[in-house]
Amino acid sequence: MANVLVVAEHLDGKLRKVTLPTITFAQQTAALTGGEVHVLVLGNGTDAVAAEVAKYGVSKVHFANSPVFENYLAETYAPAIVKAAQAIGATVVAAPSSTTGKDVLPRVAAKLDAGMVSDAIAVFDDGGIKFRRPLWAGNVLTTVEVVTPVKVITVRTTDFEAPAEGDAAAVEAFDAGLAAPDNAEFVSFDQVKSERPELTDAAVVVAGGRGLKSGENFQMIMNLADTLGGAVGASRAAVDSGYAPNDWQIGQTGKVVAPDLYFAVAISGAIQHLAGMKGSKTIVAINKDADAPIFQVADFGLVGDAFEIVPALTEKLKGIV
Ligand SMILES: Cc1cc2nc3c(=O)[nH]c(=O)nc-3n(C[C@H](O)[C@H](O)[C@H](O)COP(=O)(O)OP(=O)(O)OC[C@H]3O[C@@H](n4cnc5c(N)ncnc54)[C@H](O)[C@@H]3O)c2cc1C
Known part of the structure; x- marks a missing residue:
């Protein structure tokens, strides 16, 4: 099965809006691969986020609740994403082109021996699945074909609309079976708190x-x-x-x-x-x-x-x- 796995982002118990255009990208990709769209939610106390993301026209949501995922660390998230991708038979793994997506997906690509596209703004079939991405501050648009069996993509979320809401998909617990890493430790997360909307989400x-x-x-x-x-x-x-x-x-x-x-x-x-x-x-x-x-x-x-x-x-x- 040529499924597409989306890594969801959430903050303070709420789904981050950047996940939604990434789902649209995944739906467009799955329409070309003939597979399903699955979503992975990693964290601790992610049930509400999993239930919310299930409404956006995906086939299944996998959520992991573990103290290991309480705070984002590439050292724990990357192996969990790899495990989920292998478990669901994903041939495409996608995440928003955010700070987290850009940090974790290259590691996922390395572990899956997969080619990677950053900042994808379009996906299409042109005698094989191809991706478009900007170069040189958007002055050049390039078309990229990834020849490895698994492809890892960060998605430029401003180029895709949010998907329509529909019937809720199945939500399933996912056990990554991971212990805390011995080579990295979460120290602190200095979040800028503001009453204003998040810059990338604001209308x-x-x-x-x-x-x-x-x-x-x-x-x-x-x-x-x-x-x-x-x-x-x-x-x-x-x-x-x-x-x-x-x-x-x-x-x-x-x-x-x-x-x-x-x-x-x-x-x-x-x-x-x-x-x-x-x-x-x-x-x-x-x-x-x-x-x-x-x-x-x-x-x-x-x-x-x-x-x-x-x-x-x-x-x-x-x-x-
Ligand atoms: C590798 C690289 C990466 C970069 N990345 C970024 C980036 O991510 N983001 C970014 O913004 N830039 C980036 N830059 C810098 C970019 O090239 C410009 O220098 C920068 O965007 C200029 O900012 P500005 O328009 O505020 O300032 P200026 O170019 O100095 O323009 C100020 C403007 O204000 C107007 N103005 C002055 N007074 C008034 C007034 N009273 N009322 C109305 N208008 C007034 C002037 O007419 C002028 O047009 C990057 C540059 C490089 C080389």
């Missing part, structure tokens, strides 16, 4: 650039984001200048986002920034330079001073949303 993102000139001036970006229930992002230049924290960075070396609505405020639109946001459904650019490259990708452009436009826009929106 609205308001991002600021170096043109804001200081960290204090990011307050107006936060005010606009909060008015719209959105997340806050930043260009790398703003992060490097110390105006915004690292985990807000969007772009080639930051996060990739594709919200319904993206505001680029005082961001010039360098290709490395566009690589992280050009898939957004509607892009609004606010920049005082009418020739700024960001206007080439913007659906709506406001040429003017962000220090006047953003507070005025926020006030107007407060009366509407």
Whole structure:
């Protein structure tokens, strides 16, 4: 059986939204391989996550509850994923192209002697299953064929929609039979807690650039984001200048986002920034330079001073949303 195994991500007892487009990718792949989509949930106390993910048109969910998986460690997750993949006869193993997915799947590929594709944005049959992935900050799209029997894929989740909900699939306990590793130990997880939605999950993102000139001036970006229930992002230049924290960075070396609505405020639109946001459904650019490259990708452009436009826009929106 040429099944597809999806490794689910969850945080604080909730399924992370990045898992859903990964399931869509798996469904498209399974339609080509003729196999089923199975989902693996590793953790400790994962029953609710397993029940939730079962609703998204998959064949079966396997969940492991063990203190060994309480905290993510590549040293425990990789062998468990390998074991599950072998048990279900997976020929494709997929995970979101997130920090965790990028950390664990190369190890899974090595253990399965499998070829790997990172950041897949499409799968199709062209005389064999092929994958498309971006290179050079998205300026080149390449088609890749993996010739090993098992293929391991991280999925660019902004390029796939979430699957429709349907009847709940069977949920089954999975015993990985693993003990805690003796070569690695979980020390701590410093999670950034915020009332705002997670940047990669948010429907609205308001991002600021170096043109804001200081960290204090990011307050107006936060005010606009909060008015719209959105997340806050930043260009790398703003992060490097110390105006915004690292985990807000969007772009080639930051996060990739594709919200319904993206505001680029005082961001010039360098290709490395566009690589992280050009898939957004509607892009609004606010920049005082009418020739700024960001206007080439913007659906709506406001040429003017962000220090006047953003507070005025926020006030107007407060009366509407
Ligand atoms: C290998 C590599 C990886 C990179 N990865 C990333 C990445 O992941 N993300 C990323 O963002 N960049 C990345 N960069 C950096 C990228 O090349 C740009 O330097 C960066 O995106 C520029 O950020 P910016 O637009 O905020 O700043 P600038 O290019 O300095 O633009 C500032 C903009 O603000 C406008 N402005 C100034 N004042 C105002 C005002 N009062 N009102 C309105 N507009 C105003 C200006 O007209 C200008 O367009 C990377 C570069 C390299 C080489």
